[in-house]
Amino acid sequence: MAPPQVFAGVEKLVLALDIGTTTSSISVAHLAPGTIPVVEPITTHEQVPTEVLYNAEGGVVACGVDCRTPENLERAKAEGLHLAQFFKLSLHPATMQFATPSSSQSTSSSSTGAKSYLPTFEVPELPPTVSIESVYASFMHYMSTSPPRIVQESVDDRVRFTREAEASVNYSLKKEDVREWMKPGATFTVIDAGGSTVDICMYMCEAITPKLLIREVKPSECIQAGGVFVDRAAASFLQQKLAGSMFGDAAHISEMIKKFEEKTKRKFTGDELPNSTSIIHFGANNHRRHFKGSGRRRCSGEVM
Numbered sequence: 488m489a490p491p492q493v494f495a496g497v498e499k500l501v502l503a504l505d506i507g508t509t510t511s512s513i514s515v516a517h518l519a520p521g522t523i524p525v526v527e528p529i530t531t532h533e534q535v536p537t538e539v540l541y542n543a544e545g546g547v548v549a550c551g552v553d554c555r556t557p558e559n560l561e562r563a564k565a566e567g568l569h570l571a572q573f574f575k576l577s578l579h580p581a582t583m584q585f586a587t588p589s590s591s592q593s594t595s596s597s598s599t600g601a602k603s604y605l606p607t608f609e610v611p612e613l614p615p616t617v618s619i620e621s622v623y624a625s626f627m628h629y630m631s632t633s634p635p636r637i638v639q640e641s642v643d644d645r646v647r648f649t650r651e652a653e654a655s656v657n658y659s660l661k662k663e664d665v666r667e668w669m670k671p672g673a674t675f676t677v678i679d680a681g682g683s684t685v686d687i688c689m690y691m692c693e694a695i696t697p698k699l700l701i702r703e704v705k706p707s708e709c710i711q712a713g714g715v716f717v718d719r720a721a722a723s724f725l726q727q728k729l730a731g732s733m734f735g736d737a738a739h740i741s742e743m744i745k746k747f748e749e750k751t752k753r754k755f756t757g758d759e760l761p762n763s764t765s766i767i768h769f770g771a772n773n774h775r776r777h778f779k780g781s782g783r784r785r786c787s788g789e790v791m
Contacts, residue, residue, distance in 0.1 A: 508682030
């Protein structure tokens, strides 16, 4: 595979904005003649929540990480502010909607000790006076003002959209181990397991010199089975197991799911099935000593 090429065009800055279902990011590449372009993340946070907070009149109160500041969290409770999240799901066509397991599948799972906790996923509604277009406009404005001022002043108003499959392929091909097998005729598949969807695409390498040339050999597929659905299934599991306890309310379940997403879910690999056990922590430290399991909920590998 050919090494990275030196840029020979007109000097420019290129911004890449990725708006995901749960988190978003922005990166920049300085294309300077005679240099090899390097893509650098420029968001102040590694992961920016894809969220917009609205007041009762539909006015924007905060976006991204600002939605989760202690002040805005308290204000949201006191004033009944509306948090727009997972709004990317509202753009999905009906043909992509998530399908829960059939009754026969659920019965089969139950017979081995596991149970289906997959809920019907409902996209949170937007405020009555807010359209999906305005949500995206507000969030994109917020993200575009996060780069340093020198970057903002150097970027023109042109916007070009790249298909998610193409972006995934370009990202994957930056890995060094690709050079070991990439050659003309090689066919490869890229799977992007995101927040709301799992995208699968297949390409064939047609040339590696003087530059890499690949061709899509099968139309990409998009399945509505991303990480947010795993979180919702975990919430359903916890609601059933903790029903009637002091930890069964919405606030505690929400905190548990946050810890589940940050730790439990990311550690699970499935390599030790069916005997693996995952732990979901809950409750404040000063509460845990009063409860069996010290504020931990065990979850079998089959349920995970």
